Amino acid sequence: MKKALIKGNNAVVYSALLAGCRNFFGYPITPASEIAEGSALLYPKVGGTFLQAESEIGAINMVYGAASSGVRCMTASSSPGISLKMEGISYLAGAELPCVIVDVSRGGPGLGNIAPEQGDYNQIVKGGGHGNYKLIVLAPNSAQEMCDLTMLAFDLADKYRNPTVVLADGTIGQMMEPVEFPPPITTFPKKEWAVKATLETRENLISSIELDADRLEIHNQKLQKKYAIIEEKEVRYEAYCCDDAEIILCGFGIISRLLQSVVDEMRAEGIAVGMLRPITLFPFPKNIVDYYTLKRNLKFFNVFELNNGQMVDDVKLVVNGRKPVYFYGRMGGNLPTQKEIIHEVMKNMRQS
């Protein structure tokens, strides 16, 4: 077994190339720039194209163009840049174009700062662009998962003809950890819908416009059916020490690493705590939240996020008042300490 000690952002670059991505369009922004820089260095070596676009808008539309031909392509940015991409993301979703978008999120709103925040949950998971669309959203919590979930993102994007987001944050992107890379992908799904500048594909059309209300409704219904299938088949999560837990700590991405440490620490004190980490944010792991809600020994959920409480809404929708759901968030790019998290959990224990 060979491992590389590598930043999460660089793991994205390697795994995209190993996934057969040969087209990267991006624009520099901290803390995602290593992805563009690494791509600029490596894509030409394997016959790929790295192009620094004039803007995030340019970049996402270049992705739209490349994706129209069925090739694997991607872009990467951070929160303010992702906001700019939202127009293009809505078009990609409407035209059902597979592509991978990496968001190494940072502090907001506005220019905010470059520290790790998770304030992009709503714009990515709930749709920052217009229309009735969903993105497939994967939330890594380690450099290894930056690799694995980027690889998976390309597969899911192709499988469902849907833009797929790897939603990380500044910490995951900047952190170095050992990563084991998978072998390169050499066979790819056929894309008969693509416009390939060939006789066979001449009749194909990539578009998101449909003036007729009935036909646009049919298109939207088709999209919703696709999202329902994704919800049924593609849920991923990690449950750590949850089965006998009286308290379940819930968080995605970097915060889950802290929660895991907290679980270990509190378990050592004899407190039955577990951690539930959604890996797919859409599809949200509703069934498992429901499963633990129904467990008699569970007293409450405690959701931790690096934002003002965004994913907690999805937890509450499932729990639906059957158990208390407490929330604690830090903003501005601050991470809570383990002590702070334990203090919060203990406070809620006394309440319930």
Next chain:
Amino acid sequence: MTRQHNILQKPSTFFDIFERKGVSEVKSTHYCPGCGHGILHKLIAEAIEDFGIQDKTVLISPVGCSVFAYYYFDTGNIQSAHGRAPAVGTGYKRANPHSIVISYQGDGDLAAIGANEIIQAANRGEAITVFFVNNAIYGMTGGQMAPTTLLNQTTTTTPYGRNKFHEGYPLRMSEIIATLEAPVYVERCMLTDAKNIAKTRNAVRKAIKAQMDQKGFSFVEVLSGCPTGWKMTPQEAKTWITTDLSTYFVPGVYKDDLETREPHEVKQENPPPEDYYHLLNINQTLKEEYVFPHVLKEPFLEEIKIAGFGGQGLLSLGYVIAALAMGHAYEVSWLPSYGPEMRGGTANCSVKISNSRIGSPLVTNPSTLIVMNKPSMKKFENAVINGGIIIYDSGLIDTPPSRQDVTAIGVPATEIADTLGNTKAANILLLGVYARLKKQFLDEQYIQTALPAILESKALRDVNIKAFNYGFTYSENMK
């Protein structure tokens, strides 16, 4: 068979029936009488047919009246967002160098909302062809001002006429694009009469041919009538183009480098997958797993904070410690403080080492603090755990830590490194001190073997090895 012999026949590159319209009138276009789009569509369709490039042509439809160009062209079709066609075309062409990409855009699309995309695509010399229909108004949305609307021209959003002090002047896109180095062909034409339509036909062909010959970016602006938007008859519209529009937007060739420009062939490498690891340089990044068993079997978690000024090699020191620990098959994480504070200011990183899965990568209370300037000592001294270790550069920090419950080791690392040959080796000297103190889980023999490969700077390798050994024995002597 070329058009000249067959002028009454519809080009085969148009669909026979416009089924994509989805309404009953599938044999006529959606354009108004007197509109120029129909004529320009036909000139392009004929050129595609005559050049025999129908299968490899991809037309990008914009937002505007020509949003539905894909109703008519029997080619590959992509409909794009308002103004973004040149970016979409860029992405498409880069991924498909064999294709012929035509971006068809109106004036609002190209000169207002998409002004950046067109300038940048032109400036990169993207091998695409852009047809720019300038009718001085927003047709599709009902006659609002365009960036090309003439001064004093009334539109629904300039009901008192375009005022140069309020809306500025009409944008001359051909002139702007012609100032750029990369474009190979730029011409402005108009569709007023047979003579000018013939000129436009010629320009359309030159522009497409330029792309076929791999000569780069070509651009044809076409002054086109919009009788509906202008509230004129088709005949009045033609007259107005001649008398007004074409006197501000003067037709002509603004750039023609077709003869002198060398073709630029895009070659795409396609190496076999087995070469990827080598080409991607993953080989160098990958470290062979340590062949010996774990030095320490008992569960442990080492939390290190390394801090000082930017430029002292502290992030590298953290990386080297993490890489050495990974070589022992331990779990490791390395987390930098990142961003502007690193540029010239203070820098710190957190390293964790364990023989079980690492939760949080953050180090709040280090078991070891390695510190190389006073502010960092001040910042982190009190965070160190009871019984922890503080290793500091005593040449740079004159007051030793006041804590009595930690092991504090001061080494004038920078001074010693200087005498060894380079102050930059101070960080590795401190690594030596650290490694000696942590031999319960770091194996000296392994470090001696692996260190030369892990050190990134080849130039400093020898002095670094010397510094490591100095540090390693320094703490041994001290103990």
